[in-house]
Every structure is written in C-alpha cells, then in structure tokens.
Amino acid sequence: MTQDIPPFQPILALPALLEILEVAPPASIHLVVVDPGVGSRRMALAGESDEFRFVFPDNGLPHALTRWLKNMKFFHLSDPESFGGLASPTFQGRDLFAPAVAALCRGRSASELGPEVRPCDLVSEAGLSGFAPEKLLVWNTDRFGNVLLGYRAFTPPDKVVVEGIGLPFPYVSRYQDVPRGRPGVLINSSGWLEIFCREGSAAQLTGLRTGMFVKATIEGGQGRRLLGES
Numbered sequence: 001m002t003q004d005i006p007p008f009q010p011i012l013a014l015p016a017l018l019e020i021l022e023v024a025p026p027a028s029i030h031l032v033v034v035d036p037g038v039g040s041r042r043m044a045l046a047g048e049s050d051e052f053r054f055v056f057p058d059n060g061l062p063h064a065l066t067r068w069l070k071n072m073k074f075f076h077l078s079d080p081e082s083f084g085g086l087a088s089p090t091f092q093g094r095d096l097f098a099p100a101v102a103a104l105c106r107g108r109s110a111s112e113l114g115p116e117v118r119p120c121d122l123v124s125e126a127g128l129s130g131f132a133p134e135k136l137l138v139w140n141t142d143r144f145g146n147v148l149l150g151y152r153a154f155t156p157p158d159k160v161v162v163e164g165i166g167l168p169f170p171y172v173s174r175y176q177d178v179p180r181g182r183p184g185v186l187i188n189s190s191g192w193l194e195i196f197c198r199e200g201s202a203a204q205l206t207g208l209r210t211g212m213f214v215k216a217t218i219e220g221g222q223g224r225r226l227l228g229e230s
Contacts, residue, residue, distance in 0.1 A: 009211055010034040010059035011125055014226060015139050015150070017061075018068060019190065021052060029104050032056040033097055039089040043117065044077040044096055046110040053110055055100045057092075063122040064227060074122065076114040083113055125227045133228040135213040136193065145201025147208045150226030151193040151218060158220025160185050162195060165206045165214060169195060193218075 005013045013034050024030070035057045045062055047054040049069040055077075056062055066072045080087050080096050083103035088095035100113060125131065137150035149162075160171040162185055169185045170178060178184040180199045183206075188194040193216070195202045208214065 005034050006210060007034070008036040010036070010057070010061045011064060011128060011137070011227070012139050012210065014061055014064055015148070015192070017065070018152075021069075024052065026051050027053070029053045029055070029101055031097060031101050032061065033093045034061070035059065035092065038092050042123065044080075044092065044100070045117065045122075046075045046077060046100055046104070046113045048073050048110040053104055055097050055104070057097075058117075058123050060123050060125045060128065063119060064125045066119050067224070072119065073110070074117040074119065075110050076117050078114045083108065128227075130213040131227065132213065132215075134215055136216050137226055138208050138210055138212045138214065139226065141203040141208065141210050145197060145203040145205075146188075147195040147202045147206065148188070149193040149195065149214065149216065151216065151223055152191045152226065153187045153193065153221055153223035154191070155222045156187050157218045157223065159218070160193065161217045163215040163217070165208065167206070191223075 002016055005016065013032055017032055030052060032054060033056060037057060037059055043058040045056055045058050047062055049072050062074060077096065077100055083099055085099035086095040103113060104110065138147055139150050140148040162169050167183060169183050172178060172184045172186050175196060175198050178198050183195065183197045183202055185193065185195050195206065197205050
C-alpha cells in the first residue's frame with residue numbers, strides 16, 4: 001500500500017496502517033515491515049485480531065497496535081522452514097516475512113506458524129527516544145509543512161494547548177480561521193491533530209521534524225493518543 005514510511009522508524013508506520021485498516025476487507029492480511037533490527041535477535045511475528053491478520057517484526061509497532069485493535073494475539077515465527085521460509089540474516093522481507101504471508105494465504109492460521117507470545121513480552125514503544133506519556137509523536141510533516149501529531153479525535157476536543165515550541169497556536173476549526181502567515185492547531189479531515197501555518201510552513205516555523213515529540217494538553221471531546229495512555 002505504501003513505501004513512503006521513513007526508514008528505521010517503525011512506529012511511524014502505525015498511522016498509515018490504522019488508516020489502511022479502516023478500508024481493508026475483513027480477514028485481509030497485512031505485511032508491515034519497517035525493520036532496522038533485521039538479522040538481530042528481535043522476533044518475527046504473525047499476528048491476528050478479530051478482523052485482520054498481520055506479519056511483522058517485533059519492533060514496537062505490534063505492541064502499539066494492541067491499543068487500537070481488539071483481541072490481538074501474536075505468534076513467534078521461530079521455525080521459518082516449517083512454512084517455506086529461511087532465517088536470512090539480511091533480506092528477511094523476502095526470505096521470512098513473505099513466505100509467512102503466503103502460508104496465511106494458503107489457509108494456515110497464525111497460530112500454526114509458531115508459539116504464542118504474550119503482548120507484555122513484546123518490544124514496547126515506551127523505549128522510543130523522547131517518549132513520555134504526556135507527549136505526542138510528530139508522525140509526519142507533509143509537503144505543505146503541516147505537522148501531524150499522534151492524537152486522533154473521534155469527536156472534536158473543546159481545547160488544545162501545544163506547549164514548549166515558543167509560539168501561541170490557537171485551536172481552530174479551519175485554516176481560514178487565522179490570518180495568512182499565522183499558525184494554528186486543528187483536527188484535520190482524517191481526525192489527526194495538526195499544527196499548521198496558513199499559506200506557510202508550520203514545520204519551518206516551529207522546527208519540528210518527523211520523529212520528535214511535543215507536549216500537548218487536550219480537554220474535552222473523545223480521542224486516543226497514538227502512543228501511551230489515552
């Protein structure tokens with residue numbers, strides 16, 4: 001579906017994956033490989049929820065996904081040869097993960113591909129540099145310079161305060177609610193919290209880059225932080 005995820009930062013694939021799952025058919029299989037740990041001792045996993053199946057490395061993303069999908073279960077792909085794969089040290093997307101997907105497509109269940117792994121034994125996103133429960137991940141800065149933050153609103157908040165970036169950012173409903181060249185914060189069309197600068201670049205204005213964290217206070221409405229507690 002996409003190869004635009006920044007390399008070496010697995011958790012940045014989570015927002016794209018969540019949006020894909022919203023339109024994916026039930027029982028679809030999703031191969032999610034952003035894998036700076038290739039060839040290391042990190043586990044390769046098959047996963048399943050009530051609706052979907054997955055193949056991915058244990059890199060923090062599977063653990064984070066448990067907050068978004070019900071009844072996630074994980075299985076260690078500990079014996080690749082049992083499903084036609086290889087324990088390749090360098091090209092596991094082709095040699096290990098793709099054969100696991102093929103096995104699922106042929107009708108094998110995730111539980112047949114290896115022993116079950118408890119979610120508490122997975123790599124946690126809490127190990128990310130700069131992570132703190134009260135902070136939001138900058139998961140993308142788009143070509144317009146908008147800064148997309150790791151909070152998804154199901155109903156709009158009453159108040160949003162972004163802290164520690166040196167400028168006041170009024171919380172508004174539309175880009176046109178601030179003068180040209182001025183910044184603001186809104187909930188975008190996909191439900192994500194976004195820092196913008198009308199007809200300018202919020203990324204340049206704030207110095208924020210993909211992978212950084214910012215502190216934000218959100219009051220009212222309903223939503224969920226991408227990482228950590230809601």
